[in-house]
């Protein structure tokens with residue numbers, strides 16, 4: 061429908077402009093008209109890719125084409141250099157800036173500096189203001205007119221949000237003056253918190269070329285009426301968890317879409333005008349198969365078939381590295397995948413994890429044992445799956461660092477029988493045993509308890525036991541404790557009550573509460589941020605929003621605290637140690653506070 065509307069709309073607008081009907085078409089819209097089909101600088105002939113690359117390095121890394129570091133002069137003649145001076149440090153990767161603290165860091169995206177509208181993925185994404193009468197005479201319905209009006213409101217809101225209405229647009233000369241002398245396009249002195257940079261003309265030209273492309277386009281995966289999302293599932297994932305996760309994500313999106321359709325119906329009936337643009341959310345399930353070295357290819361094929369705006373939640377027991385690297389390489393956000401083995405790389409941008417997974421658990425346990433004054437023999441037994449190996453490696457390091465003594469470590473290649481455990485428990489009397497075992501092996505700890513009266517205490521990972529409630533019954537014993545990186549059941553239940561009620565109302569049975577709550581968390585966080593991002597549809601802005609807002613909006617989650625700072629990628633940072641008094645959730649008794657290693 062919109063494809064039909066577009067050319068007509070242009071004609072109407074042009075005739076209005078030519079007729080000079082004052083007040084009807086604002087300067088804003090004239091600017092808009094002239095840039096609707098503007099090609100991004102990156103694709104303009106004459107803008108060399110290497111020029112953009114130079115600009116990008118200045119902006120993101122603070123490195124000049126000579127290889128020397130960028131230098132800036134901050135207040136009180138403080139010299140900033142390299143990453144500290146890089147524009148990204150304040151204006152962020154998206155260029156939308158931020159308003160943390162007392163200083164407003166202004167947006168410097170291509171459109172906000174140079175006055176261009178976001179270049180739509182499809183031309184019909186841009187709609188604009190016109191008066192309903194004119195539209196009617198052009199054969200457009202009131203509903204269509206309302207929808208176009210909504211587009212104008214959207215543009216005005218985005219513009220107000222981005223600050224472009226507060227000043228005229230920049231050109232290259234004005235930009236250079238702002239960067240060199242700290243004087244903005246209106247002649248106002250910029251706050252000294254914007255550093256001054258003595259850039260050479262060619263450096264300035266590269267930086268300006270880069271800024272012209274910055275957040276110029278709506279991110280892929282967003283079309284005129286749809287936003288595409290994916291959720292990635294590793295092979296070998298428990299089908300019950302997979303179904304539980306998909307049901308929550310699908311229901312959440314259906315719910316949202318239903319609300320949207322209601323809005324459109326009300327709009328068509330003429331009772332309301334849309335105040336922002338609505339798009340259907342579509343979920344794609346990216347099931348992976350085969351060995352992990354083939355996953356990148358599979359992901360690329362999925363993304364070619366249908367690009368997505370972001371990956372939401374996801375499941376897997378093996379290392380998340382192939383998906384993490386795909387997300388980083390293609391600059392596609394991956395929000396809260398449910399994984400035991402995240403990639404521990406603080407400098408990466410596009411994947412945001414719930415926690416550091418097994419590494420967090422291992423470090424929390426080492427901290428706990430050390431603070432308890434544990435001085436006897438500590439032995440860890442672990443499976444040869446990736447999660448267990450990661451945990452054992454992290455525990456070895458943390459324990460050795462804390463005590464100067466390495467734990468005894470034993471890897472299991474085969475599933476051990478009862479005799480193995482009996483022998484083990486006799487080998488080192490009064491041992492404190494740490495078991496990093498996949499769920500199917502975990503219940504075997506029972507054999508150990510039966511045999512090993514010598515064992516002082518056994519520590520298990522709650523994450524590795526996910527979905528193994530029966531396992532918990534088997535191991536309930538006064539000498540069994542769990543590393544429990546989420547909130548205690550009683551507290552958690554109160555917090556997630558609303559989410560539970562939502563699931564109940566939608567007919568979703570609680571088949572795997574942890575996976576479901578985490579899926580719900582990922583969906584609500586993305587939902588909230590997309591709604592609040594003023595139709596910018598920038599993947600980078602989405603991630604910056606998560607950094608900024610997570611933990612401030614009373615998210616319903618199973619974790620006691622969630623927070624991220626700029627550049628942080630692990631939202632929940634601690635763990636409890638609990639005693640297993642019995643198989644029920646309420647029989648988990650904390651023996652530690654919230655440990656943040």
Ligand code: HEC
Nearest residue numbers: 145146147149150163164165166238244250251253254255
């Ligand atoms: C230490 C933080 C910081 C760094 C680093 C920084 N800026 Fe800024 N910048 C600011 C602040 C704060 C403002 C807003 C000042 C004001 O409004 O008075 C600003 C404003 C601007 C403006 C004016 C925007 C407008 O709307 O008029 C431009 C252009 C700009 N910065 C470009 C850059 C470029 C290019 C770089 C990197 C070479 C950079 N900035 C690095 C903090 C920073």
